[in-house]
Amino acid sequence: MILCCQRDSFKTEFTTKVKSCKEVAASIPVGGKKETIQAYEVLLEDSVLFPEGGGQPSDHGWIDEEEVLVIERRGEDVVHTMKKPFSVGQDVKQKVDWDLRFDRMQQHTGQHLITAIADKQFKYSTTSWWLGDKVCHIELESASGNVMTDAEMKDLERVVNEKIREATPISVNVYEEGDPHLTTVRTRGLPDGFKGPVRVVTITGVEDNMCCGTHLKHLGQLQAIKLLSVERGKARGGKPNRSFFLYFLAGGRVLSRLDESLQRESQLTALLKNSPADHVDLVDKLQKSYKQCSKNLQSVLRNVAVMEAEKFKVLEPKPKFYSLHRKEAEPDFMSVFLTEVGSQDTLFFLSVGDPNGSGNMILFGDSKILEKLGPIVCEILGGKGAGKGQRFQAKVSNLKRRPDAEAAIEQFLTTPVTDANEL
Numbered sequence: 008m009i010l011c012c013q014r015d016s017f018k019t020e021f022t023t024k025v026k027s028c029k030e031v032a033a034s035i036p037v038g039g040k041k042e043t044i045q046a047y048e049v050l051l052e053d054s055v056l057f058p059e060g061g062g063q064p065s066d067h068g069w070i071d072e073e074e075v076l077v078i079e080r081r082g083e084d085v086v087h088t089m090k091k092p093f094s095v096g097q098d099v100k101q102k103v104d105w106d107l108r109f110d111r112m113q114q115h116t117g118q119h120l121i122t123a124i125a126d127k128q129f130k131y132s133t134t135s136w137w138l139g140d141k142v143c144h145i146e147l148e149s150a151s152g153n154v155m156t157d158a159e160m161k162d163l164e165r166v167v168n169e170k171i172r173e174a175t176p177i178s179v180n181v182y183e184e185g186d187p188h189l190t191t192v193r194t195r196g197l198p199d200g201f202k203g204p205v206r207v208v209t210i211t212g213v214e215d216n217m218c219c220g221t222h223l224k225h226l227g228q229l230q231a232i233k234l235l236s237v238e239r240g241k242a243r244g245g246k247p248n249r250s251f252f253l254y255f256l257a258g259g260r261v262l263s264r265l266d267e268s269l270q271r272e273s274q275l276t277a278l279l280k281n282s283p284a285d286h287v288d289l290v291d292k293l294q295k296s297y298k299q300c301s302k303n304l305q306s307v308l309r310n311v312a313v314m315e316a317e318k319f320k321v322l323e324p325k326p327k328f329y330s331l332h333r334k335e336a337e338p339d340f341m342s343v344f345l346t347e348v349g350s351q352d353t354l355f356f357l358s359v360g361d362p363n364g365s366g367n368m369i370l371f372g373d374s375k376i377l378e379k380l381g382p383i384v385c386e387i388l389g390g391k392g393a394g395k396g397q398r399f400q401a402k403v404s405n406l407k408r409r410p411d412a413e414a415a416i417e418q419f420l421t422t423p424v425t426d427a428n429e430l
């Protein structure tokens with residue numbers, strides 16, 4: 008059966024009769040998951056709400072102001088899953104979520120146009136396509152396995168937009184199954200068990216395509232197509248993938264993306280205090296300058312580590328335990344310090360990183376002491392680490408508890424050792 012939404016894809020409201028209404032346990036999508044609820048499957052004599060097909064997702068809409076939870080085609084019928092029941096024979100008014108439908112018609116018709124021109128002029132055939140919430144893509148391949156070049160993509164974009172400017176008409180004709188004309192049109196094959204009349208969508212002078220979806224009336228309603236990028240398909244089962252994905256925006260999405268880009272550009276202009284034409288140069292300079300500053304900082308911190316080691320070396324007598332933290336430093340700081348200090352009887356507790364958050368620490372000293380002390384300090388500072396020889400190092404998540412770790416080390420070192428062999 009050809010549905011009302013297929014006969015007139017620009018119809019937004021439609022009055023029809025309830026054919027049947029059955030109470031069921033229905034699985035409906037809720038926030039990305041499926042939930043089973045008690046609901047009613049309502050069949051109408053006809054429907055202006057489009058069920059999924061031709062790569063186009065099902066509509067969103069209402070029956071008598073009640074939201075339809077799921078719209079799906081089952082054989083000849085469109086099943087509307089509703090929260091409340093309807094009486095058989097009752098007149099009901101369907102309403103289409105028009106903004107969503109029109110966007111999808113633009114993406115869907117855009118895909119028809121890109122697929123047809125990519126095939127006719129560039130010899131890339133379409134194997135599938137995806138209508139995403141933000142961006143759509145078409146999976147294409149060529150006999151040679153080549154991926155579309157940037158120049159071809161620009162050329163394809165130019166040709167499809169030329170067709171849009173010409174406002175080429177789009178028509179839908181219905182043929183009986185077995186009509187010889189059907190052998191001349193593009194198709195990915197009819198669904199298994201398909202019966203009844205076949206719809207052929209014709210973009211005049213561009214293509215004939217078997218499709219059950221909803222389409223624009225002429226290409227002018229597409230407004231524009233922007234081809235975004237090409238990405239080679241990932242290898243499948245160890246075999247190289249010959250296909251590639253062509254990402255595109257059609258219609259209102261071109262303007263929405265432009266709007267987003269302009270907003271981002273104006274935020275960058277405010278941050279960089281420069282004109283958009285200079286953004287790239289300025290960010291490039293900032294990145295280089297940041298790299299240089301970072302290099303300089305590391306160099307200065309290495310010098311600080313050497314000076315900190317000098318400060319320790321002049322201490323007399325040497326303490327049993329020495330603690331040092333540097334918030335700006337990298338782990339390298341601790342290694343430089345230890346190398347400069349050399350072999351000592353002192354136990355060192357060194358750390359770097361956010362004093363209220365995460366960082367790195369090293370305990371350096373007698374390996375037998377570290378075997379016991381390492382895990383204790385790790386637990387206090389919320390970290391994971393390992394020891395080797397005189398060094399126990401760890402990544403820690405809570406440097407705020409550094410004073411507690413210091414106290415624990417002090418206590419450990421001052422507790423009389425009862426079994427000398429143990430340490």
Ligand SMILES: [Zn+2]
Pocket residue numbers: 061115119208218219220221222
């Ligand atoms: Zn279509």
